[in-house]
Amino acid sequence: MTLPFFPVDxxxxxxxxxxxxxxxxxxxxxxxxxxxxxxxxxxxxxxxSIGAADAIACGSGTSALMLVLRAMxxxxxxxxxxxxxxxxxxxxxxxxxxxxxxxxxxDPWTMVADPEAVTRLITPRTKVLMPAHxxxxxxxxxxxxRVADGAGVRLLEDSAVAQGGVLAGTPAxxxxxxxxxxxxxxxxxxMPGEGGMVVxxxxxxxxxxxxxxxxxxxxTTRFRHHRxxxxxxxxxxxxxFQLHRFPTLPGRLERRAWIGEYYTGRFRELAGCGVLxxxxxxxxxxxxxxxxxxxxxxxxxxxxxxxxxxxxxYYRNPLPRQPAFAxxxxxxxxxxxxxxxxxxxxxxxxxxxxxxxxxERIADAVxxxxxxx
Ligand SMILES: *Cc1c(COP(=O)(O)O)cnc(C)c1O
Numbered sequence: 001m002t003l004p005f006f007p008v009d010x011x012x013x014x015x016x017x018x019x020x021x022x023x024x025x026x027x028x029x030x031x032x033x034x035x036x037x038x039x040x041x042x043x044x045x046x047x048x049s050i051g052a053a054d055a056i057a058c059g060s061g062t063s064a065l066m067l068v069l070r071a072m073x074x075x076x077x078x079x080x081x082x083x084x085x086x087x088x089x090x091x092x093x094x095x096x097x098x099x100x101x102x103x104x105x106x107d108p109w110t111m112v113a114d115p116e117a118v119t120r121l122i123t124p125r126t127k128v129l130m131p132a133h134x135x136x137x138x139x140x141x142x143x144x145x146r147v148a149d150g151a152g153v154r155l156l157e158d159s160a161v162a163q164g165g166v167l168a169g170t171p172a173x174x175x176x177x178x179x180x181x182x183x184x185x186x187x188x189x190x191m192p193g194e195g196g197m198v199v200x201x202x203x204x205x206x207x208x209x210x211x212x213x214x215x216x217x218x219x220t221t222r223f224r225h226h227r228x229x230x231x232x233x234x235x236x237x238x239x240x241f242q243l244h245r246f247p248t249l250p251g252r253l254e255r256r257a258w259i260g261e262y263y264t265g266r267f268r269e270l271a272g273c274g275v276l277x278x279x280x281x282x283x284x285x286x287x288x289x290x291x292x293x294x295x296x297x298x299x300x301x302x303x304x305x306x307x308x309x310x311x312x313x314y315y316r317n318p319l320p321r322q323p324a325f326a327x328x329x330x331x332x333x334x335x336x337x338x339x340x341x342x343x344x345x346x347x348x349x350x351x352x353x354x355x356x357x358x359x360e361r362i363a364d365a366v367x368x369x370x371x372x373x
Contacts, residue, residue, distance in 0.1 A: 003358055005310030007351050010185065011192050014245060018192070021240040035214065038239035043197070045246055046181070050171040052199045054206030057234035058213045061160040061182025064196035065093035067232060068178045069128065071208035072154050074099045078127040080156075083113035084318045085338035086132050090158060091325040099127070101328050103320045108337040110278060111135065111291070111345065115143035122151050132158035135291040135314075135347065136260055138167045138284040141175035156180075160196070163189050164253040165286035172286060173199045178209075183242065188256065188288050189249055193238045255352035256287035259359050263290055263348070266363040273370040275300070289314070290350040292366070297346045303369045304348070309362055312347045 011018065025033065039057050047055035058064050074080060080094035084103035094101040104117040113131040129148050131139040141157065148155040157176025159165070165172035173179025178200040183191045200206045208227070211218055216229035260278075267277035274295035294300045297313070304311045318338035320329035348362055 001305070001310045002308035003310060003349055003354070003362065005312045005347070005349055006186060007349075007353070009353070010190065010351070014241070017244050018241055021237055021244065025237045025240060033236050034233045036236045036239075038236045038243060039234045042234075042239040042243050042246075045243060046197055046199065049246075050174055050199060052174055053201045053203050054199070054210075056198045056200075056206060056209045056213060057239065058196050058198060058209075059230075059232035059234070060194050061180055061184065061187075061196040062089040062093060063213075063230060063232040064160075064180035064182070064198045065089055065130075065156065065158065066096055067209045067212045067230065068156050068180065068198055068200075068205070069093055069097045069099065070212055071205050072128060072156070072177070074127050077125060079123060079125045080128045080130050081118050081121050081126060082130045082319070083132055083134070083338075084320055084335040085111055085315060085341045086134060086158075086319060087315070088319070088322070088324075089160075090130065090132055091319045091322070091328065094128075094130070095325070095328065100125075101319075101325065102126070103318070103325075103329060103333070103335060103338075105335040106134075106337050106341060108340060109276070109293070110137040111293075111337075111341045112137055112139040113144075114337070115140050115147055118144070119147050119151075122147075122153070126151065126153050128154045128156050130156045130158055132160070133162035133165065133172060133286055133288075135161070135289040135345075136278055136285055136287045136350075138162055138165050138172055138286055141167055141170070145175060161187060161288035162286035163187070164249065165284065167284035174201065177202055178205055183238070188253060188286070189242070189245075191238050191242055191245070193235060195234055195238050195242075252352040253287070256350055257282075257285065259350050259352075259354060260285065260287040260290050262359060263350075263363055263366075266367060267292070267370075270367065270370040275366060275370040287350060289347045291345045291347045293341070293344040294346050295344065297344050300346055300366070300369050304362075304365055307361075307365050309365055310349060314345065314347060315342055317342050 157179040160182040162172035216227035
């Protein structure tokens with residue numbers, strides 16, 4: 001594969017800096033490897049960049065979701081409405097805190113949770129709505145905000161893939177009572193390790209998350225446990241590396257957006273040929289992954305592979321069709337748009353260090369497939 005879907009050189013340009021940081025943190029007199037000054041500075045940088053009241057670094061995006069659900073007192077008997085199409089943590093996080101994930105169908109074009117489908121599933125047991133931004137499109141957060149407020153339930157925004165995205169002037173992560181980011185390798189602000197962040201304007205929620213991430217301690221009295229918490233702490237080396245990379249993030253996001261918009265422009269004419277690009281818009285876009293909907297998805301995957309271009313199918317099954325989550329599915333419920341997305345979506349490379357020629361080559365290949373076959 002000359003253009004792999006998952007590139008192995010994401011951090012090559014920052015290798016020296018990483019080695020310096022390992023040396024600096026590793027030999028510092030205080031020997032503090034988790035939740036130290038670098039983590040605090042990283043939290044402050046993220047918090048201030050989006051104007052949130054608090055930002056709490058933790059072990060992963062998945063545990064960020066769990067920490068927020070626990071801080072919202074979600075547990076046995078509660079329902080959390082999640083998209084039927086998406087990654088495992090959407091269903092696993094509510095289940096792991098003892099609640100029931102309820103699966104809502106998605107928009108057939110953008111593949112994000114559909115506010116009307118979510119509204120229909122609200123019951124007296126519903127405690128949280130948990131929409132997620134998907135691939136390159138943010139969920140309809142103004143609608144979810146209205147629905148959550150109207151129903152008197154909380155809104156947890158899974159913005160794990162949308163860091164840097166803005167919808168109607170509000171950054172991804174700040175539409176919900178809390179939002180989350182993930183820094184796993186492949187995400188837009190990925191790093192060579194595991195980590196996540198909770199962002200919130202609710203200070204009380206923030207301080208509860210802060211306690212829960214470190215065994216329920218309050219940060220002042222060690223070994224005094226106010227809550228049953230988790231070990232979901234943040235690594236100082238990773239925090240220093242993220243601080244080092246933060247100033248260059250906007251440039252990478254801009255490049256992703258340029259590539260995404262170029263693709264959408266090139267693919268607009270393919271809608272009648274069985275290849276559907278995301279809607280063209282600049283508001284509410286995140287360009288983490290660029291996913292197409294293709295009638296002959298597996299053929300396009302093969303066609304691109306034969307030309308040295310990697311592509312990837314993210315979710316081959318809706319969440320309620322996974323063995324682990326099927327027991328939570330409501331009997332008789334169906335998710336036609338999620339089923340279609342699982343059969344048709346195919347992601348093509350969009351990482352920021354693709355050259356213009358490479359981007360053009362990828363677009364040419366997709367157009368050739370759609371028009372010739
Ligand atoms: C990646 C991702 C997560 C989980 O983040 P991790 O850091 O991998 O645990 C949660 N939700 C969505 C939508 C994601 O894409």
